[in-house]
Amino acid sequence: MISFLLPASLDSYIRSKLFQPRKSKQQTNKLDILFKQNYTDTDSENNFPLMIPQDYLGLAFFSMLCCFWPLGIAAFYLSQKTNKASAQGDFQGATAASRQALWLSILSIVFGIITYTCAIAALISYLSGKPP
DSSP: OOTTTSOHHHHHHHHHHHTOOOOOHHHHHHHHHHHHHHOOHHHHHHTSOOOOOOOOHHHHHHHHHHSOHHHHHHHHHHHHHHHHHHHHTOHHHHHHHHHHHHHHHHHHHHHHHHHHHHHHHHHHHHHHTOOO
C-alpha cells in the first residue's frame, strides 16, 4: 500500500473510512425511515434559494427614450412592476414581468431601428429628388 507516502494522521483517517464495519440491516432501515420522514421531494424543491429576477430598467429606459416610445413605456412599467413584485415576495410574478419587460424592450429597439432606417431612406429619397 502507499502508506509510506502519506502522513500518519491522513493514513489512519483513510484506513478508518475504508475499513469501517458495515451497518446492520436494522440500522440501515431506521436511517432510511428517518430520512424519508424528514426529507421529502417537495421539501428539497422548496429549499433552493430564489434569485431576484433582473428588472432591465436601463434597457427599458433606453428603449423608451431612444427607440419606439409606446413599447418603451410599457417595458418601463413592467420593469417597475418587477421591483414591486420581488419586494413583496412574489417571485413568479416578478419573473414574468421581468421577461415581458425584456421582450418589450427588445421589440421597441427593433421597431425603432426599422423606423429610423425608413426615415433615413425617405430623407435620402426626398433629397435626391426621386419619389419613393
